[in-house]
Each structure stands twice: as C-alpha cells, then as structure tokens.
Amino acid sequence: MSVQSQPGAGTTGATPAGIDPRGPQFTASITVVVLVAILALPSTPATVLVALQTALFALGAVRGVQHTPHAWAFKRFVRPRLAPPTELEAPEPPRFAQGVGLVFLAVALVGYLAGATLLGQIAVGFALVAAVLNAVFRFCLGCEMYLLIKRVTA
Numbered sequence: 013m014s015v016q017s018q019p020g021a022g023t024t025g026a027t028p029a030g031i032d033p034r035g036p037q038f039t040a041s042i043t044v045v046v047l048v049a050i051l052a053l054p055s056t057p058a059t060v061l062v063a064l065q066t067a068l069f070a071l072g073a074v075r076g077v078q079h080t081p082h083a084w085a086f087k088r089f090v091r092p093r094l095a096p097p098t099e100l101e102a103p104e105p106p107r108f109a110q111g112v113g114l115v116f117l118a119v120a121l122v123g124y125l126a127g128a129t130l131l132g133q134i135a136v137g138f139a140l141v142a143a144v145l146n147a148v149f150r151f152c153l154g155c156e157m158y159l160l161i162k163r164v165t166a
Contacts, residue, residue, distance in 0.1 A: 029100070029102075029103075030099075030100025030101055030102055030103065031077065031078050031100060031101050031102075031103050031106070032086075032091060032097045032100065032101075033097060033099070033100070033101040033150070034086070034090075034091075034094065034097065035077065035078070035082075035083055035086045035087070035091070036077055036101075036106045036109075036146065036152065037146060037147060037150050038082065038085075038086045038090055039072075039077065039080065039082040039083065039086070040143045040144075040146035040147040040152075041147040042082055043065065043113075043139075043143040043147070044140065044143045044144055044147050046061060046064075046065050047065070047136055047139055047140040047143060048140065049061060050062055050065070050120075050136050051133060051136055051137070051140070055124060055129055058124060058129075058132070059121070059124040059125065059132075062117060062120050062121045062124050062132065062136065063121055065117050066114065066117040066118055066120075066121050068080060068081070068082070069110050069111075069113040069114035069117055070114050072106075072107065072110030072113075072114075073107060073108075073110040073111035073113075073114050076103050076107045077103060077106045077107055077110055078103055104158065105152065105154070105155035105156075105158040105159060106152065106154070106155060108154055108155070108157070108158035109142075109146075109152050109153070109154025109155050109157075109158065110154070111154070112142070112153070112154040112157065113139050113142065113143075113154065116135045116136070116138050116139040116142075117135065117136070117139060119131070119132075119135040120132040120133075120135035120136045120139070123135060142154065
C-alpha cells in the first residue's frame with residue numbers, strides 16, 4: 013500500500029506519487045466526531061449530518077481523498093506542523109474505503125429518511141467502527157478490503 017517517498021526515486025526529480033498516510037487518519041478522526049454526533053442527536057439533525065457525511069464520502073470516492081475539504085484542512089493546518097512522512101500511501105485504497113463508507117452512509121440516509129432510525133443508526137455504527145480503527149490505530153478496513161480484492165482478482 014505504500015509508495016516510495018524519496019524524491020526522485022525512479023523519477024527525474026518529480027514529486028513521488030502518493031499521499032501522506034496521516035491525512036486519511038486525520039479525516040477518520042473528524043469522521044468519528046461526526047458519526048458520534050449523528051448517533052447522539054435527534055432524528056432531524058442526525059439526518060442532516062448523515063446527508064452531509066454521505067456527500068463527503070461521495071466526494072472522496074469519486075475524486076479521491078486528496079480532493080476533500082478534510083484533505084485541504086490537513087494540508088493547510090496540520091501537515092506543515094509535522095515532520096515529513098517516512099513513506100507515502102497509494103491513493104487508491106483510501107479512495108475505495110471512502111466508497112465503502114459511502115455505501116454505509118447511503119444506507120443510513122435511506123433509513124433516516126424512511127423513518128427507520130434503527131437501520132440508520134446501525135449503518136452509522138458500522139461506519140463508526142471502521143473510522144475509529146483508522147483514527148486510533150491507523151488500520152483502514154476499506155483499504156485492507158481493497159488490497160484483498162486486488163490479490164484475489166489478480
């Protein structure tokens with residue numbers, strides 16, 4: 013999942029392909045806060061937050077995690093205060109993980125909109141478990157699913 017991070021490794025001085033793996037972990041931390049808020053709020057504000065988080069997952073799945081508002085905040089405010097990463101990460105696994113999050117939150121959104129709040133909360137709960145694993149342990153379930161699928165289909 014990692015990409016060599018030495019400048020010029022296999023290139024002619026170009027920036028290496030890949031993303032700082034701390035960026036998706038930062039995004040997961042924000043996502044944890046949002047998902048906990050969804051579970052704590054009454055149905056109407058929870059539905060609004062589910063819709064917002066669903067849109068953010070859609071953006072990450074379609075454009076890539078490096079093109080989300082969370083990535084912008086990481087690059088602008090967090091990344092300058094950190095040492096350079098020891099390695100870069102391929103963007104495809106986190107992008108796939110955003111798609112997995114999108115599926116769970118789409119189910120949650122349908123549940124909340126249809127009045128099946130319990131279904132929505134369960135779907136949010138599954139997404140919350142994955143986000144906590146990434147935020148706390150830097151273990152990305154969606155990324156691991158992506159790599160497993162690539163191995164099986166290769």
